[in-house]
Amino acid sequence: MEKAEASGAPVITGAPGTFAWSVLAERHPALIRQVRDAFPYPPGQQRALDALQEETAHGLIQPLPPGAADGARWAAWGSGHIGRSWFEVPFLWAESYFYRRLLEAVGYFGPGAWQGVDPFAPFKRAELNGSAVEGELAALDEVARLPLAEQDHALLGAALWGNRADLGFLISAGDPGTAGTHVVADDSALFWRHLADASPATVYLVADNAGRELIPDLVLLDHLLTTGRAARAVLHVKPTPYYVSDATPADVLDCLRRMAEAPGRAAETATRLWSALTRGRLRLTAHPFSCAPLPYAAMPADLRTDLAAATVTVVKGDLNYRRLVGDNLWPATTPFATLTGYFPSPLLALRTLKCDVAVGLTPATLATLESDPTPWRTAGTHAVLHFRP
Numbered sequence: 001m002e003k004a005e006a007s008g009a010p011v012i013t014g015a016p017g018t019f020a021w022s023v024l025a026e027r028h029p030a031l032i033r034q035v036r037d038a039f040p041y042p043p044g045q046q047r048a049l050d051a052l053q054e055e056t057a058h059g060l061i062q063p064l065p066p067g068a069a070d071g072a073r074w075a076a077w078g079s080g081h082i083g084r085s086w087f088e089v090p091f092l093w094a095e096s097y098f099y100r101r102l103l104e105a106v107g108y109f110g111p112g113a114w115q116g117v118d119p120f121a122p123f124k125r126a127e128l129n130g131s132a133v134e135g136e137l138a139a140l141d142e143v144a145r146l147p148l149a150e151q152d153h154a155l156l157g158a159a160l161w162g163n164r165a166d167l168g169f170l171i172s173a174g175d176p177g178t179a180g181t182h183v184v185a186d187d188s189a190l191f192w193r194h195l196a197d198a199s200p201a202t203v204y205l206v207a208d209n210a211g212r213e214l215i216p217d218l219v220l221l222d223h224l225l226t227t228g229r230a231a232r233a234v235l236h237v238k239p240t241p242y243y244v245s246d247a248t249p250a251d252v253l254d255c256l257r258r259m260a261e262a263p264g265r266a267a268e269t270a271t272r273l274w275s276a277l278t279r280g281r282l283r284l285t286a287h288p289f290s291c292a293p294l295p296y297a298a299m300p301a302d303l304r305t306d307l308a309a310a311t312v313t314v315v316k317g318d319l320n321y322r323r324l325v326g327d328n329l330w331p332a333t334t335p336f337a338t339l340t341g342y343f344p345s346p347l348l349a350l351r352t353l354k355c356d357v358a359v360g361l362t363p364a365t366l367a368t369l370e371s372d373p374t375p376w377r378t379a380g381t382h383a384v385l386h387f388r389p
């Protein structure tokens with residue numbers, strides 16, 4: 001790890017025992033089994049899932065079938081990787097391509113009856129209907145009674161720590177629950193100052209997971225809109241299911257409905273967000289690049305133009321963070337701003353750490369973390385709020 005880190009080398013899936021290896025060797029097979037058990041898939045889909053299971057464990061990476069609408073794009077992105085072992089390719093590409101192949105196996109892109117059926121929907125639904133969400137929605141009534149600065153702090157914190165609840169991470173790591181949490185870089189004061197100076201702002205939020213993460217994201221956007229810090233907001237989600245629980249437009253609607261069914265503040269928030277959507281004050285969008293196996297530095301011109309209109313873009317989660325800074329083993333003291341200078345708007349990254357990539361730490365913080373036996377890079381117990389003006 002130390003040697004690779006010094007070089008800023010790309011994360012590769014290879015060596016047994018590394019985090020990237022464990023995702024491919026342990027998390028992906030478990031996920032295929034869970035998806036297979038969650039639906040009465042017909043024999044064709046079952047065979048395709050079994051074949052993917054076998055290929056990821058022992059085989060060579062296969063291309064998408066001829067005729068896949070996005071086949072040419074994935075062939076170009078997979079050039080040099082297709083035909084190799086899953087355990088000798090860049091981690092970001094391998095994970096992203098795995099999810100694309102899983103959607104192919106279950107017939108998500110059709111034609112046929114399973115077209116558009118989200119293979120992760122049962123897991124997302126269970127979470128949305130669970131007691132954790134119920135408690136978190138009820139807590140909004142308490143937050144509403146706090147002074148504004150404390151509401152700001154509580155709601156930004158909820159959006160940050162909501163990122164722990166991604167269902168892919170929970171497959172392999174288990175729920176970190178209320179175990180000790182640590183914010184290891186905190187630029188939130190700079191973010192609030194920037195927003196105050198630029199008000200009324202246009203706030204973009206690039207979402208990560210549905211359910212327990214998306215609800216606090218929606219609540220934060222509502223808070224910025226109702227307190228007048230934001231005049232408009234834009235919510236970017238994924239156009240298709242991805243990385244298990246990543247939010248799609250359907251998940252946004254499910255979250256709004258879940259909030260609307262709850263008593264008190266949660267339902268009021270849902271009503272306001274619904275109205276903001278209908279009036280265009282809140283815009284929901286889903287760009288195909290959100291599901292590309294590429295860093296944000298390679299974003300297409302139309303997305304760059306869109307994001308350039310933001311007063312600030314709030315970028316959520318671990319995968320988005322890897323794509324922001326590049327999925328490389330940078331020295332952890334590399335400044336966040338150095339790696340994200342290309343981004344077309346001011347930027348706030350809210351991320352709980354769930355993989356080896358870490359940047360933007362002070363030498364003192366890094367020394368403290370390295371002296372602790374906790375696997376701070378991957379445990380989901382440590383978080384960063386990085387702001388780049």
Ligand SMILES: O=P(O)(O)OC[C@H]1O[C@](O)(CO)[C@@H](O)[C@@H]1O
Pocket residue numbers: 023095163166168169170208209243316317318319320322353354355
């Ligand atoms: O939902 P997030 O925060 O993007 O995390 C997605 C998962 O993908 C990874 O980035 C890599 O598997 C994990 O670290 C994380 O569990």
